[in-house]
Amino acid sequence: MSLDPATVRRIASLARIRVTDDEVEVLRGELNGILGWIEQLNEVNVDGIAPLAGATHAAARLRDDVVNDGGYPQKILSNAPDGTGEYFAVPKVVE
């Protein structure tokens, strides 16, 4: 499987990363190199094997489904690039 420039642009768009035409060409080569190397996984017989999502060896502990944190908007906003009152601010979205 080999990525073409249009696919690289589509992935970058899904990932919300702006890429220039020059970058698309470089990325295409690098991503194809990595994906080509990953193809070796096709050598493994995985018939009947359940996928493993994590490495947790201890049973998860449940807690009560209650609000147990929050209520400090100014602390949350202290790192925001732009904010107004108790809100994050972004460029106008709706005309």
Next chain:
Amino acid sequence: MLTGLTIAEAAAGLRAKKFTAEELCLAHLNAIEALNPRLNAYLTVSHSQALDQAKAADAALARGDAGPLAGIPLAIKDLFCTQGIRTTAASKILGPFVPPYESTVTANLLRDGAVFLGKTNLDEFAMGSSNMTSAYGPVENPWKRRQNPDAVLVPGGSSGGSAAAVSAQLAMGGTGTDTGGSIRQPASFCGIVGMKPTYGRCSRWGVVAFASSLDHPGPFARTVQDTAILLRSMSGYDAKDSTSADVPVPDFAAACGRGVRGLRIGIPREYRVDGMPAEIERLWQQGIVWLKDAGAEIVDVSLPHTRYGLAAYYVIAPAEASSNLARYDGVRFGLRTNGDDLRDLYERTRADGFGTEVKRRILIGTYVLSAGYYDAYYLRAQKVRALILRDFTDAFQNVDALLTPTAPSAAFGIDEKTDDPVTMYLNDVFTVNGNLAGIPGISVPAGLDTDGLPLGLQVLGKPFDEETVFAVGAEIERAAGFTALPTLRAGATQ
């Protein structure tokens, strides 16, 4: 020199009033001032906070209610959120970020009286094996090749800053995180001890996320016992991390003196790779002899899916990273580059804020999770991950621990291995399967190569059996008698 003491020695010295925590802290801050401009191990030196913490430790020692780490100066990887102290993940996108909260692991260390000297350099978002992907410049390994002392070598990665700082005696110990080898490989490259505990042993809360199912916080120090002391403080159940393990935390340091008599140590035959230097193979054989001489039984074992771990990792880790790093949108925290509309703002912010390796991994992750490719890549990699865990589970039916080399090479030059991403990925070939399986592993310095560079041996153990890993690691440490020091270190004349 105070900077050359072990944590155990310093803790005893403080209690015997041979020196104060303030003196210990100042000795380290002075060493940092002298060497850090060259090594670039620390991104932020928290000078005044460190001195305040040291004075508080002296007061606690005088009162007699000091914690086990009172006055011990540590280096904190700049991936752990520290309240009021800038935390960058070595990325431009978090350049302006000052956390309003403390990570659980660093809070545990502070609870026990530790002094934080500063925040250490790393590969951007912990993605790398050389510390060269940091947005704030590379770290210089304090070790030098005998024949070519001018060559600048990498400290390994991603926790390269902490490893270099501990090695050069700019801290007595430190924290790292290990997602594919990021504690053990830099420990091997810098001639120190690095421990990746069982998944769930140390809380991930407040650690900037890379790949959540693979990220393991853990300690660095210059001895196995010191590493055990730090791990005990760092560990423990945390309700704020849903994968935190609700299991008792043993006295890991006590396990260091157990010895290996009667233990069955597995030697996985698949851990021999093409192009591995003969001296690493020799050191591994030497390690086998050491453990045999100390009374362990050596057992040949097979982990048949070993060679596929790295490829599975480079599907799973980027997939998780692409999801975790979606939060860097230029709206809530960190860097913002303005755009024509909201989408343009996202795309420009992320283009400006992420470095090339991080972008590559986000794009690979986005691709393997995208419609039509999910089954072929992500689901298949998760099935291979299950097989790798099964290999270990089967092996541990028959042995108590495994002995392997830590890395396939010694530290390499700062200008080597940069042209092809896959070449760099191969650094983690011996460590990555421990992350996929979530089992504990330690790297212990065991010898020098012909260039005079340190090489580590790795011990892997059963889930939540860090004690056996420490016991075996301590035996290797005793047998190796590793006393070599790096060229660049506190107090050494350059």
